[in-house]
Amino acid sequence: MTYGPPSNNGQRDGAQHYMRQKIEQASGVEQVLMLYDGAVKFLMVAKEAIARGDIEARSNANRRSMEIVAYLLDMVNPETGGEAGRTLFGIYTGLLKRMMQVDFQNNAEICDELITNIRTLRVGMAQALAVQSGGKPVTGNVVAAPASEGGEPARRNAVA
Template sequence: MSTGQDNANAYLRTQVMSATPAELRMMLLDGAVKFAKQGRQGLVDKDHEQVYSGFSQARAIITELMTSMRPEAAPELCEQVRSLYAFLFQELVRASMDSDLPRADKAIELLEYEQQTWRLLLEQLKTEEGAGNAPAQPAQQSVPGRTAGYGAPAQDNYTPLSVEG
């Protein structure tokens, strides 16, 4: 592995380890969009390996987004978002299997909309923190092994790609 690649990996690792749960979710959405676009480009180029690789990575990220939600914080919202992610997952499977460019475009459009929504949320949270206001936090129940709010978990075996707080 090259020194440049090592540096990039170290930088990414630092970003992930120091990110808030909302920032981790944003990183995951950025990755899902990036890989879905790579899969789409594979459809255009008729490059089956790129289609498989791009869409598979996008689906893996969508799966992480679905499984890392905290329904105890907002059950109805989590269910709606989980349904959206399940739909996106299915659309990417169908786009890949059927070489369906319009279906891939629609899935990417929805992913970009979700990405923009989270970007706006992060901006709002930073604005609230900068104004000295405590960021709005969802009402939540205590989860064993986890601290309250968006803080890092109390456990030593914390998995950094989990967006749970």
């Protein structure tokens, strides 16, 4: 016999099953969009942790975003992927270097810069998906932009 509040393991298992199916049924480009969304989500968590002074949470969230970008980097072959492969390899490498600076400098502005850059990549990838699917609208979640102190969305330079 167990005591305490009822467990919601059934709900959690159902949500995990749904997410697993969604990932398995997604095309390669759709999976990349999901990875971009995940990286942005973890960078936003890292930024919030910096604001709270929670070094461990910042480190954990930033590590998760770095793992996502490292996975994307591992999928790119700059030698056989043509110009797009070389470009993405350079972009992902630059993102990883910048993500390391989040931990070294404990700087929320770097998180904002990275979030903007990854969102720029996501827009380009979503456009590629739209072209690939014959102009059909792209579905999926876009992580909301963080507000700057003035309530305006934060603006940074795009990935070059």
